[in-house]
Amino acid sequence: MDNKLDVMPLMTDQMKAVVRKQKELVEDAFATDVGYDEMRANYIKERRFWNEGGPVMSSTEEMALEGPAGPFRVRLYRPTASVEARPAIVYIHGGGFVVGNCDTHDRVCRLIAAGTDAVVASVDYHLSPESKFPTNIRECALAARHIHEHGAELGIDGDDISLAGDSGGAVLSMATNLWLRDEVGDNAYVKALLLYYGYYGLRDSCSRRLFGSSIDGLSKEDLAYYDSCWIGDLTDEALGSPYYDMLSNDLKTSMPGCYIASAGLDPLRDDSACLHAILDEMGVPNVYENFEGVLHAYIHHTRMLDEANVCIEHSVDFWKRRHEFA
Template identity: 35%
Template sequence: MIDPEIQAFLDEMKRRWAEHPPFGDLGFPDQRAVSEKVRARWTEGGPAMAETVERTFDPGAGELRIRVYRPAGVATPAPALIYLHGGGFTLFSIDTHDRLMREYAAAGGFVVIGVDYPLSPEHKYPVALDRIEALILWLKAHGGELGVDAARLALGGDSAGANLSFAATLRLRERGEGGLVRAILANYGYFTPEVSDRAEERFGGPGSIMDRAEAQSYYVNYLADWDAGQRDPFACPIHADLAGLPPVFLVIPECDLLTEQSLAMEERLEQAGVATMAKIYAGATHSFLEAMSVAAVAREAIRDGATFIRDRLD
């Protein structure tokens, strides 16, 4: 059963979507513009930062916009969580996730670096991944320019952002830089386009926050080669060799089309010997963290994630 506070959040989201043309009738730029408007309500309020700095630059593989959130009382150089927003590789931005990143910074007492990576289908795999990897390598050499301790970096994200967090860490491991990422925070990760009939029956279908067809359409946008991409471990990290990854915390909503993927990832991580925490949040759905202003379960998950990152970076 969906948590009543989460259901109220979903109901308001539906009302806001209904104020705009049908999503399928819009091109990608208009879809993104509508998504920003619909989610603007959920970015309001929240903790103030001692400093917020935005920067657009090329860390080595193409231009990125980043936003650096520094809460009060954090020493310099500070530990940092690099956060990758969700949106199916196609939608959303550091603006839709602004409050969530401020909440993590305030709750954990660390800097958060939000990344506006290039979106699909205009920028197919592996463009976004290339730039995220380049950013982490840039921070190794230049983190001090942002007041960040490059020896204390974590990577995290929601949905597609969780996918990119695993993929970037795997890429770094392959080049001998796996130690750069000290922890991974994976919020309702999207790790493969494969969605079971059971998941679709229980949590998808008409009226759901996300059904199988929508979820798979995002991977269609993302992958340049559908057949090869589904088995590429950097595009679908559920298929990767996960040995040697840093500690992982899987935030798992109970009522989500992608819950089965987080549970499968938990099993694979444990088999690979990775220190793994996983917690199922009763009554929560996909995107439930956005309901932080109205839902206790979202605030609980944010506190848990912030504590996990803080403890591994201290």
């Protein structure tokens, strides 16, 4: 028996409309009891509607990088045609490490690019379970380092890079920052983190006890499934890695400012609240916003959900404020 809440009465009217639209697009879009190919196809199909429209970029191009699991692509969104080197935001998509690609997060990337006037670099890392932890962290770190080292030829200020991501992408963004600091030895060029409803090491929490169901695809069983695909055997040693249990890592040394967003009806909500509390205690500049009445993955729904637009706008404002004093 569990004591999970019925979230339907707790949702905003717009969030309820989003859930109805999702069911119309793909029934059981987030089911994890099907094969990987079907999961990925369902996710791509459901996301197609949410990525229509939005800002038009001056140009979009792709480059291929060679990583530990072979070649992977990075898509560059340029909101304006600028002769000056622009800051970059490396965007790492969510999807539980198992689903998603550059296309499933296209509108989010364009919105962030248009709002910041930065070049957004979307990383199409290798998915799990074919690619295990920490391979995709290494790929994202490689992408950030490549942009840092080759900024001039890319029209980017290689010393002004931020990391951003949603859900599993927020996990990878925080882990990439720590990996660059601790394994590579240099994250000084990482100026900000934009973290949308990630998880950072909690194995149990109040929000995990109250929320998560087939509606959002984040039941207790779903969360364990995604972790097992990514990590493998969920041993204490594996879950104690400083790139999984990041709340136990050093979150003071060489930490950039962080924008942290969570959803009020998300089982992962308390990870963001805990991260915020630790960063406050460590004196790391950060802003934390919890958006009540919405589910996990809400920033995708800017076509129908006010909170999605407000969250992206506020994260863009945070990024701009960090750059005013850089």
